[in-house]
Amino acid sequence: MISGLQKMTLLDYPGKVACTVFLQGCNYRCPFCHNTDLLPHGQEAYMTEEAFLDFLKGKQGLLDAVCVSGGEPTLSPELPRLLEEIKALGFLTKLDTNGSNPRLLRQLVEKGLVDYVAMDVKNSPRKYAETVGLPRMDLSATEQSLRYLIEGNVPYELRTTLVCPLHEGQDMQELGQWLASLVPGKKPAVLYLQSFVDRDTVAFSGLSAPQEAELEAYCDILSPYVENVTIRSK
Numbered sequence: 001m002i003s004g005l006q007k008m009t010l011l012d013y014p015g016k017v018a019c020t021v022f023l024q025g026c027n028y029r030c031p032f033c034h035n036t037d038l039l040p041h042g043q044e045a046y047m048t049e050e051a052f053l054d055f056l057k058g059k060q061g062l063l064d065a066v067c068v069s070g071g072e073p074t075l076s077p078e079l080p081r082l083l084e085e086i087k088a089l090g091f092l093t094k095l096d097t098n099g100s101n102p103r104l105l106r107q108l109v110e111k112g113l114v115d116y117v118a119m120d121v122k123n124s125p126r127k128y129a130e131t132v133g134l135p136r137m138d139l140s141a142t143e144q145s146l147r148y149l150i151e152g153n154v155p156y157e158l159r160t161t162l163v164c165p166l167h168e169g170q171d172m173q174e175l176g177q178w179l180a181s182l183v184p185g186k187k188p189a190v191l192y193l194q195s196f197v198d199r200d201t202v203a204f205s206g207l208s209a210p211q212e213a214e215l216e217a218y219c220d221i222l223s224p225y226v227e228n229v230t231i232r233s234k
């Protein structure tokens with residue numbers, strides 16, 4: 001179900017003019033989530049798929065790409081068909097995912113329905129469950145998605161939103177070691193570090209962004225483990 005549409009963005013798909021469509025529902029409850037209204041199922045749709053596809057037909061030649069975000073879009077049964085429709089209109093597609101559905105991720109890439117993937121990597125394995133707001137977590141699905149991306153099956157980026165007090169230097173060390181261990185002999189290509197930004201839509205109080213110096217220190221800690229670690233500005 002479509003819960004939102006950003007009609008144009010220069011930031012979401014690298015080097016492309018895109019729009020971003022948001023699908024309802026998420027299986028995580030990250031305390032720093034900006035899209036809390038997108039998390040529960042059973043909301044009213046922002047627009048129908050038909051209306052969205054009509055919008056896209058009017059943007060052929062004006063937009064290069066469509067980013068499909070959420071929530072967690074792989075939870076939406078309509079995702080494969082929606083991507084097929086978007087591709088049929090000639091747009092590049094980007095999928096934002098938390099990596100919890102590696103099987104569908106692989107299927108979508110193998111069918112040529114996704115051109116670029118942005119996967120959130122939330123924290124070190126030790127603090128993953130806490131960071132996604134779940135009492136416990138089996139990381140095997142996350143690891144399968146990470147391996148698939150790191151193997152180089154599709155252009156991708158990994159990204160971590162850094163939040164005080166959830167992330168500390170020790171987590172960066174453990175996160176780097178974990179990422180570098182997933183595919184023997186191959187480091188992840190790119191990891192963006194982005195600072196938490198507090199907004200009215202964030203459900204939890206008491207969270208804040210790390211200082212600039214902390215961000216740079218985190219970047220230094222992760223650099224040996226990832227080909228390219230970049231701080232992404234707000």
Ligand code: SF4
Pocket residue numbers: 026027028029030032033034035036039070071072098132
């Ligand atoms: S995975 Fe993304 S959409 Fe889901 S709760 Fe976390 S930040 Fe929000």
